[in-house]
Amino acid sequence: MKKLILMMVLFAMTIPVFSEGAQDSGTEAKKGEYVLKMATPSNPADNNVKAFYFFEKNVEDATNGIIDVQVFDSGQLGDHADYIAGLQIGSIQGAEINTSFLSSIDPAFMIFDLPYIVEGMDHERAVLDAGLDETLSAILEKKANITIGGWMIRSPRSVYSSRGPINTADDFKGLKIRVMDSPIMIRTMELLEATPVPVAASERYMALQTKVVDAAENSPAIVVAQKEFEVTQYLSLTEHFCTPNTIVFDKNFLDSLPAELKTIVLDEAAKAGLYAQDLDQEGLMETLATLESAGMTIVSDVDKASFKKKLQPLYNDYSDQIGSDIIAAFLK
Numbered sequence: 282m283k284k285l286i287l288m289m290v291l292f293a294m295t296i297p298v299f300s301e302g303a304q305d306s307g308t309e310a311k312k313g314e315y316v317l318k319m320a321t322p323s324n325p326a327d328n329n330v331k332a333f334y335f336f337e338k339n340v341e342d343a344t345n346g347i348i349d350v351q352v353f354d355s356g357q358l359g360d361h362a363d364y365i366a367g368l369q370i371g372s373i374q375g376a377e378i379n380t381s382f383l384s385s386i387d388p389a390f391m392i393f394d395l396p397y398i399v400e401g402m403d404h405e406r407a408v409l410d411a412g413l414d415e416t417l418s419a420i421l422e423k424k425a426n427i428t429i430g431g432w433m434i435r436s437p438r439s440v441y442s443s444r445g446p447i448n449t450a451d452d453f454k455g456l457k458i459r460v461m462d463s464p465i466m467i468r469t470m471e472l473l474e475a476t477p478v479p480v481a482a483s484e485r486y487m488a489l490q491t492k493v494v495d496a497a498e499n500s501p502a503i504v505v506a507q508k509e510f511e512v513t514q515y516l517s518l519t520e521h522f523c524t525p526n527t528i529v530f531d532k533n534f535l536d537s538l539p540a541e542l543k544t545i546v547l548d549e550a551a552k553a554g555l556y557a558q559d560l561d562q563e564g565l566m567e568t569l570a571t572l573e574s575a576g577m578t579i580v581s582d583v584d585k586a587s588f589k590k591k592l593q594p595l596y597n598d599y600s601d602q603i604g605s606d607i608i609a610a611f612l613k
Contacts, residue, residue: 312346315538317546319350319375320358320367322482327506328564329377329433329526330354332557336431336528339549344542356483362462364529368427374534375550377433379526381463386425388602389417394465395599396592397585398611399523402434402562408610409525416607422532430550431528433557435500436565437520441509442496443489446580447517450474450587459485459497465599466522472591489513498522501568502561510575517580521588528554 317340323330330352337350358367364376365386384390392398399405409432418429440447444456453473460466462479470477480488488494489512497509498521504510528550535543573579600608 310347310539313349315348315542317348317350317375317534318353318358318373319377320353320364320373321377322356322360323377323503323506324355328502328560329435329557330506331560332431332433332528332553333377335556336549336553339552340546343545343549348538348542348546360481360483365425365427368529368531369425371531371533373531375430375528375530377526378529379461380524381461381466383421383527384463384465386427387420388599389420389604389607391463391465391599392603392607392611393524394463394469394522395595395603395608396469396521397589398608399437402436402523402558404611405434405523405525406432406558411610413607413610421529426532428530428532428535428547429527430530430547431552431554433526433528433554434523434561435525435558436502436523436561436568438498438500438522438524439517439519440496440498440521441504441513441516441577443492443513443515444495446515446578447519448580448582449584450591452517456496457494459488459494461524465595468595468598469521469592472594473588485509486512500561501565501572504577505568505571510572510577513577515578515580516569516572517583519583519585519588521585526557 319333321330321333333352333354337352340348340350358373361378361382364373364378365382367373368376380390380393384394414429414432421427421429440458442456447453450473453470453475456475457478458470458475459480460470460477467477467479478494480494485497486507486509489497489509501516504516530546535546538546569579596608
């Protein structure tokens with residue numbers, strides 16, 4: 282009898298050891314055990330949203346469905362600013378957020394709002410890959426508990442308008458133009474003597490249609506994806522900003538994942554960022570052709586030097602806030 286009791290005790294002691302080991306190895310995990318809700322303001326035709334679905338498929342395939350990625354596009358869960366709050370309270374676990382909105386957390390992110398600081402998409406990627414991505418992600422983790430997993434670099438932003446073409450800086454005078462709620466973007470348009478009007482991305486089409494604004498500025502691919510060529514006639518290739526969108530995650534969610542699953546999420550987010558950039562970059566000429574076919578006038582005769590001259594004070598005005606070392610990373 283004593284021998285039987287001893288064997289039962291020894292058997293009972295081994296149960297938690299095997300259970301714990303199985304959990305660590307992931308063999309106990311089931312499909313859909315981890316739910317990753319991801320929010321984006323744009324519709325499925327947008328390259329960044331395509332990248333989100335690319336990420337969804339790759340993560341679910343790589344984890345055998347243990348991570349259930351759920352993409353909420355078309356602003357179903359709000360806009361960029363809403364996503365910051367959602368990540369912090371855990372109502373969503375991932376999102377697309379433009380760096381202009383991240384500047385509300387730390388002014389270092391305003392670097393991407395400086396006009397003409399970036400020479401193009403490849404230049405921006407090179408600076409990020411040289412270490413700036415890690416620097417900015419560390420800042421965001423410390424201040425907001427949000428981790429950057431990928432960078433979706435769009436083609437440079439240009440002005441599209443119902444009022445007329447933009448050829449020189451003088452053409453901005455009196456132009457009511459939709460901008461993101463970014464201090465530098467607002468100041469940029471003020472220096473060009475335009476009237477900046479902050480409007481949420483989800484309300485941009487209506488603002489153009491109802492003439493609340495005469496113009497907006499964005500990457501050409503967005504004008505196609507959101508069908509804003511229906512309410513504007515001119516796309517002037519000013520290419521003044523090159524603000525990336527980030528693929529970001531709630532750090533608490535990432536840290537709750539087993540190490541191998543966390544690695545998959547971050548690796549696939551980085552790939553999705555590159556995928557979005559490739560779509561934008563490779564499709565730019567086709568995008569411009571699509572807009573032209575839709576009746577827009579593409580204005581390429583643009584005097585960028587006249588813009589740069591008026592905007593030069595911005596570099597001094599924001600140097601201390603952004604950090605001279607971060608600005609210098611783009612000017613090497």
